[in-house]
Amino acid sequence: MSTPCNGIPRPWRWRGALSVLLLALFYALPWLRWNGHQALLLDINARRFDLFGWTLWPGDVGVLVGMLAVLAVGLALLTHLAGRIWCGHACPQTLWRRAFDWIAHGMAKALPAPAVRPATQVAWGLLSLWTGITFVGLFSPINELVAAAPHIGWSGWETFWVLFYAAATWGNAGFLREQVCRSLCPFARMQPLLTDPHTPRMLYDARRGEPRGTRPSGLGGVLGRGRGLLDPTTAQDYVFRAAHPLLAGPMPTFSADRLGDCTDCAACVSACPMQLDIRQGPQADCLACGACLDACSRQQHQAGFGPGLVRYCSPQAMAGQPRQWWRPRTLALLSMLLALLACGAWRLL
Structure with missing residues (x-):
């Protein structure tokens, strides 16, 4: 019989559905409402962070840093236990590169050859622009941002960041592609420290x-x-x-x-x-x-x-050997995560 490996996996047909779900979640996130207000808004001008009815003020910056630390340690623990799940299925670079590939393949099937390249670039540009608007909509009220778009009523900073993130999306997903993961991403360099x-x-x-x-x-x-x-x-x-x-x-x-x-x-x-x-x-x-x-x-x-x-x-x-779930790095990362959660609970209670 074949070498044991915790069961032989089926082809990962869910990859495309997961990518669509995560992309849809990102584009929908600024539009979610909570008690009549934008559910997730890091309003830098007002110096407040609205998180589904929970408001953080400048004095609560420690809570925000703690939340980011919990996410970072949680990602490290997930990578240690399950491998590069984030990189292969949830990283923005992976998601938008996959979306750009879908657009390119769709254009190649639907249009005559001379029109494929320009149509693809236009579609990539529109998706990148909407990505920039969506991202900035997490820092500036999305309704006002979209309403001001037709007559170019954005502030200078809003215009800069929308165009910046649009250009970054277009360049990274459309042209740099795998070079971002291979040469630019710091998380990829950390993999040997997290895996065994x-x-x-x-x-x-x-x-x-x-x-x-x-x-x-x-x-x-x-x-x-x-x-x-x-x-x-x-x-x-x-x-x-x-x-x-x-x-x-x-x-x-x-x-x-x-x-x-x-x-x-x-x-x-x-x-x-x-x-x-x-x-x-x-x-x-x-x-x-x-x-x-x-x-x-x-x-x-x-x-x-x-x-x-x-x-x-x-x-x-x-190699046919049983898997060990509890290893030194597992215990270290889990201890860090529990300590951060305990500190957060103590801070909030």
Whole structure:
């Protein structure tokens, strides 16, 4: 049987729905009302922060800092336990890059080729402008901001920040794209401090997939035709040879019945927004977005193989070892979170 990994996951078909939900929540947030007033408003001019009926004044800045600290430690704990869930599914860069991709694909399907690029840029620009208005609407009353837009009645600062965030959205999601995650995002640099061998991540089952290569249809997977799983050392040797052919030398020639389940279609690489090859092992730039998992699952299904060649699990689970939920970093982060919550409760009571 296959290497245990807390169950074999299904393709992540919910990714698109989650992105739509989070984007809709962001655009709806400034329009939410509470007792006749904007529910969430950080009014800098009035020096007050309205949060669903709860008003914070300048003297309550400690409460606001505490809330931000709770969110930061909570995100660190989530990353430690569940991997890069934030980066792959909730980060603004991921959400807007995905939205821009949807727009580009939609334009390519609906319009003739000469009109695709200009129409895409116009749609990107409009979405970016509305994003800037929505974001500034969290700091300036959204009703007044939108009402003043047709006759350009914004203040100088409102105009600057709307255009600034519109340009940032357009540039980051439309052009910089993965370079933001790879080179600019500080949270990505913190991942090694938050993860350990028990933290889930996208992994390739080399014992089952290697040696990779094309083969006749109808051959069946390694588990069905009796080849079984390779030993870890041999599997990693094949992975290294495939990744570094000039250094390790050419791969040996294998008969079709000795090949692993990876057909070397490179669908996982094409689907990855970072253009990574998950078969080369865990990589710091991987966002754990699940695009490679979905692509590989489709290819495996078409080939008649079972799912799970690419999985979201921890290295320990991939090796067949039980997962440990309570580790030193887990206890440290959880203690920090509980301490912050206790301080906040004491401050408010």
